[in-house]
Amino acid sequence: MLLLTFIVLASFVAAALVVYLRWHFNYWRKRGVCGPQPDLLVGTFPRTSAGQCNLLEELHEIYLRYRVSQKFVGIFTARAPKLFICDPQLALQILTQHFKSFRDNESSQWTNASVEQLRLCSPFVSTGEEWKARRSELVPALTINKIRSFYSAMRDCAEKASEFLTAVDEQPQDAKELANRFTAQFMSNFIWGIEGNAFNVPQKASAPSLSPVHCMARDIILQSLQCIRYYGRTAAWPWLRKLRPVRFFPVAADRFFQQLLADALNVRAKQQTGEGGGGRGDVIDHLQQLREKKSLNAIQIAGHTTTVLIDGYETGAMLIAHCLLLLARNPRVQRKLREELLTADVANSFDALNELPYLEQCLQETLRLFPPLPTLFKLCTESVTLKNFDESTLTLHPGDSVYISTYSFHRDAEYFENPEDFWPERFAEEMGGVRKYREMGVFMPFGDGPRMCPGMKLGLSEAKVAVSELISKFEVSASDETRTDNKIANDSFLLTIDGKIELVFHRRP
Numbered sequence: 001m002l003l004l005t006f007i008v009l010a011s012f013v014a015a016a017l018v019v020y021l022r023w024h025f026n027y028w029r030k031r032g033v034c035g036p037q038p039d040l041l042v043g044t045f046p047r048t049s050a051g052q053c054n055l056l057e058e059l060h061e062i063y064l065r066y067r068v069s070q071k072f073v074g075i076f077t078a079r080a081p082k083l084f085i086c087d088p089q090l091a092l093q094i095l096t097q098h099f100k101s102f103r104d105n106e107s108s109q110w111t112n113a114s115v116e117q118l119r120l121c122s123p124f125v126s127t128g129e130e131w132k133a134r135r136s137e138l139v140p141a142l143t144i145n146k147i148r149s150f151y152s153a154m155r156d157c158a159e160k161a162s163e164f165l166t167a168v169d170e171q172p173q174d175a176k177e178l179a180n181r182f183t184a185q186f187m188s189n190f191i192w193g194i195e196g197n198a199f200n201v202p203q204k205a206s207a208p209s210l211s212p213v214h215c216m217a218r219d220i221i222l223q224s225l226q227c228i229r230y231y232g233r234t235a236a237w238p239w240l241r242k243l244r245p246v247r248f249f250p251v252a253a254d255r256f257f258q259q260l261l262a263d264a265l266n267v268r269a270k271q272q273t274g275e276g277g278g279g280r281g282d283v284i285d286h287l288q289q290l291r292e293k294k295s296l297n298a299i300q301i302a303g304h305t306t307t308v309l310i311d312g313y314e315t316g317a318m319l320i321a322h323c324l325l326l327l328a329r330n331p332r333v334q335r336k337l338r339e340e341l342l343t344a345d346v347a348n349s350f351d352a353l354n355e356l357p358y359l360e361q362c363l364q365e366t367l368r369l370f371p372p373l374p375t376l377f378k379l380c381t382e383s384v385t386l387k388n389f390d391e392s393t394l395t396l397h398p399g400d401s402v403y404i405s406t407y408s409f410h411r412d413a414e415y416f417e418n419p420e421d422f423w424p425e426r427f428a429e430e431m432g433g434v435r436k437y438r439e440m441g442v443f444m445p446f447g448d449g450p451r452m453c454p455g456m457k458l459g460l461s462e463a464k465v466a467v468s469e470l471i472s473k474f475e476v477s478a479s480d481e482t483r484t485d486n487k488i489a490n491d492s493f494l495l496t497i498d499g500k501i502e503l504v505f506h507r508r509p
């Protein structure tokens, strides 16, 4: 009897749960929005939830299925409803004309002010007026003139990479690690005016040890990726995040960067009172002036230094590593780029480097195939009505989430012929250049609108300097360990190819 009661009760609870979940998954249907049938337990992304593919790949399948008939479809990450935008023009409007209605990033909800502070100072996770203030403080530190004044420092870092590669004598190298050494070295100089030592100890067969700034940047990236996985796993139970809030930056990194800031400001203060004062024009100089004009506290200033470091260190390195990989696989493109580089005086002129059309095309084509930040997660901040192809409408309200997958637009054969091919010429000026694709809304590796990446010029400059140095001095080929297709890693939030990018650098005579 007891057993029977238990079975009846358990069946009742199970049935009630199924009814509840089904009812919940009617969310989009009730609002007149179509979309793929969600799995009762894991929503629209069963293979991503099982670790079998990247969220982008499942999003891309949905995109290809619906993009002709729907401008937007309803999806569920676990139980959370999201609106997925399949129409590039609508995506562009969301980022530009409708900006007031989509001002904030979903990542602003992925930060817990009770457990960490430096990360909160990044414009990327700030909201409302706070975002405006943080962004306007940062932008003047990243102008083209500032970057130009660091051109010889950047070239110096790239030359150190060349010396290092010469010393390791054609042993296969992890291109991502190499690129991270370069960006860590340059960022240390650009932000704090310190030597990164990223390429010291060029003993044969032994890799140089990493600088403290490099170690901390790497630890922040690793911990942030773990946090993003945690946010993915707890999507169905968001209350868990309140019970166990997590930090994106390790405690040790927060302390390290606050101390580094204090030390750098002390040194500057002494230099200004003694002889030889005068700014070097680096990020610390800019922040010091800002502190005097606005009442910024030490946390906010240290937060700006970590924002520039982390974005310049990781996204810049991803662009460099993927570009070297694509050039290694495509000897024709590599030769053509080298010919262009060898005819210009790039060693002495930042402007000459920026005027090289093929170098620009190679980098844009790399960003098309491997945009480091391939999904934009936007939050509705003011009610707005969107129109579908069939003139039906949907009104979104504050708090609703919207997903835009630049990865899907970038790999759509409708806009980019043979989308898996690396063909930089598609971005040639005479074919309309980058502008043509940006206006269509199908190319946005740096986002668009008022929140567009403020570090675009810095990221592109880092990559231009590193790629131009290495391609003019080395023939680059891929080792057998490196995959030959563009399959992306299952667990990467920042988009990266699956497996290592192992390259061989043969010194040219």
Ligand code: HEM
Residues within 6 Å of the ligand: 095, 105, 122, 123, 124, 125, 135, 142, 307, 308, 309, 311, 312, 313, 315, 316, 319, 371, 372, 373, 376, 444, 445, 446, 447, 448, 450, 451, 452, 453, 454, 455, 456, 458, 459, 460
């Ligand atoms: C190749 C390198 C880079 C790529 C592909 C890239 C890409 C992006 C993308 C897609 C966004 C989101 C834009 C949006 O929400 O519409 C973004 C935002 C941002 N990026 Fe970059 N980025 C790069 C380098 C940098 C660098 C070097 C910095 C240095 C400071 C930087 C700082 C930022 C910041 C602060 C934001 C947030 C802006 C805001 O929300 O107002 N990025 N980036």
